[in-house]
Amino acid sequence: MKPIRTTAKPVSWLMAILMMVIAAPCPTVFAAMVTAETILDADRVADARAYVDAVLSREEVTSALTAQGIDVREAMLRTRALSDAEILSLADRMEHLPAGGGAFETVLVVGLIVFLVLLFTDIAGATDIFPFVRK
The missing domain is CATH 4.10.910 (30s ribosomal protein s13; domain 2)
Structure with missing residues (x-):
């Protein structure tokens, strides 16, 4: 019995340290209910992001942004970093604004x-x- 304990003690310490190293970087997980609105808005958000990207990639928009001194790539990166509610609001405003002339x-x-x-x-x-x- 003694040889088993002498072998198991360092292995148990090694396993305890290994478990702490593995479990330490894991964040706490919070479960929450997913509403039907969140599921239905997922398609709208994807469409809004595609619409904003399409508008920003048009030639007249890129030339206007460049004339104002705004880097087009940075503008696209910033629009991609917007939250879902912000991108929906931006796409809605872009659709309803007059198109010049x-x-x-x-x-x-x-x-x-x-x-x-x-x-x-x-x-x-x-x-x-x-x-x-x-x-």
Whole structure:
């Protein structure tokens, strides 16, 4: 029995040290419920990340970023580091912002508003601009 103990004692110390070395770097694991919203948002997040990457890789966007002094690769790395909620918000804002230009549409809308105001004042009898309006 004594030879077994003399052999087992160093082996048990070695095993105890080995177990501590193996278990020490393992972080504590916390279990939590995964909501249905998290599962459903996973596809939306992937689509939003792909949309933002596609927008940032367009030539006119890269040239505009470069003109502003922003490195395109760094901008892409920063967008990839965004959280899920942030990337969803960014993609939503990018989809709803006007895409520049719009001068023709603005002139058209202003012209239509002026025409309607003059038409209503002509119908009311305050002006006499349009001959097709009956008094």
